[in-house]
Amino acid sequence: MPTLLWFRRDLRLHDLPAALDAAAGDGEVLACFVLDPRLHASSGARRLRYLYDALRDLRDGLDGKLLVTSGRPEERIPALVKAVGATAVHVSEDFTPFGTQRDAKVRAALGDVPLEGSGSPYLVSPGRVTKDDGTPYKVFSPFFTAWKQHGWRGPAKTGPKTATWIDPSAVDGVENEDIPRVDVDIDIAAGETAARKAWKHFVAHRLDDYADDRNRPDIDGISRMSAHLKFGAIHPRTMVTDLGSGKGAQAYLRELAFRDFYAGVLNEWPHSVWWNWNKAFDGIEVDEGPEAQERFEAWKAGRTGFPIVDAGMRQLSESGFMHNRVRMITASFLVKDLHLPWQWGARWFLDQLVDGDMANNQHGWQWTAGCGTDAAPFFRVFNPTTQGDKFDPDGAYVRQWLPEAGTDDYPEPIVDHKVERLEALRRYEGIR
Incomplete structure (x- = not known):
């Protein structure tokens, strides 16, 4: 009897345990991907570009035998099961809060047909x-x-020949959709x-x-x-x-x-996706309002007057990537020099990054902000000038991404780091 192999965060054919399980019987396997509209709404354009390019690579690896359909998975997966008479749906387990809730709904909608998770x-x-x-x-x-x-x-x-793949053109009543294209550049080949x-x-x-x-x-x-x-x-x-x-x-x-x-x-701790893992930080004073928003816009645009910070933000906006050391520097600057909520920065990173991953991104930000598990102490405040001197000693990184640094077109620092460091420590004392 046929089975379904539902691809999600596993856009590959090699080293895929779910493919072994799907092919374990004597039946054919329908490879499918569901374009969930919620993912389109929450993913930045660059992540969508990587996703669609990776799907094209996957479809090529399957000689075209990948069925792509749009809609809510709890509706589309049961419809595909019915269309091919599948006895089971196989997936790689997803442990994100969104993924576990989605899969619970799909399991309920499938009824007696099992949603079998393997690997991660x-x-x-x-x-x-x-x-x-x-x-x-x-x-x-x-x-x-x-x-x-x-x-x-x-x-x-596993590989392309692990299973006998069902040709989507043979599936009645279900359109095999074109994979969308996004008009945005990324600096990495996908798939x-x-x-x-x-x-x-x-x-x-x-x-x-x-x-x-x-x-x-x-x-x-x-x-x-x-x-x-x-x-x-x-x-x-x-x-x-x-x-x-x-x-x-x-x-x-x-x-x-x-x-x-x-x-x-x-x-x-799924609440930590947007809330402080360490709830003691719920009471820390942060800036909001028009002036805070202006500083946030300067940070996003790479116009803070601190070269290593601005170079990082330009790399992010122009390429969809930022070096990890610079992610820590720019995050520290937002939280401890500008006194803005870490969630503002985390949301912007997710919008811009090709590699935006909920667990890594959110807890990377909380590590810097001092409110996460095993986080850096809040009183560890990166000095953006000395960080630049240490990790970009010849200024090559700054020159690459911020060519106007050192010219009349480059702005003066929007804050005094020494003053804002003391202010950050004062606010921290308020919650100790």
Whole structure:
């Protein structure tokens, strides 16, 4: 009997456990993707561009046998099940608050037809690594130790020939829609083909120096795999098979562990997607109103008068990406120099970033703002000038993204960092 393989955050054919499960019987498999209008409303244009390009790559990998349909999944998936007489729907598990609620509705709508989840976008799925008493970790270091001890499976041996795929043209009563196009540029090729190529290039040319170069935005030393991981164009299991015991490899493994850690935090405390994980920070004083909005607009436009901050914001607006070290610098500036809510910055990042991931983005912001789990102390206030001197010592990054720095066209600083640092600490004292 036929089954459905419903793609979501797993836009690949290799290392896909759900594909093995879908093909386990003797029947054919209908590969499908649902263009949920809620995703279109909440995703920035650049993420939609990556999504649509990755879907085209996936469709090519299946020789055209990917059915794309628009609508609410709780309506479209049961309709596809009925159209092909499917006995089950197979998916990779989704642990985000949105994903778990969506899947609950689909399960209810399917009735007796099971929605079978297997695998996840992570090396270790949320909830698997806990303390001895079964409670979740709130601090990364002990989580990292336990996470490595737990370990993970090897890559699933799947590919384009894993299943006998149903031709969408043979499915009666369901239109196989064209994949939309978005008129916006992104600086990364999308999809599984590009992801696998990019990873091999990083391992061959940059991995050895990654531990030393990863904090330098002026050096081409990072992997740029974040967007591929966000959309599941490659699985981290596939990646770790290429990691050895070297310094660079272990530094990279630690970053993958952070990704799993934040996914677990969001799964355990779903309210933290937009609210302070540490509720003590609910009472901290933040600025709002017209003057605060003006400062926010200057921050978004890269017109604060602090070169490393403005270069980062220009990189974001022009490319849909920002180096991670600069993300921390720009976030600290928004929260502790401008005294604005971290949610304002997190929302702007999600609008602009190709790799915008709810767990990573929201908890990265809360780490900087001091209100997240295992966060940086609030009194750790990045000095944007010294950060620029340390991580962009020759000014190459600033020159690339902010050519007017140092000219008459560049604005004076909109705040005095020394004054605003003391003001941030005063506000922190109010909630201690």
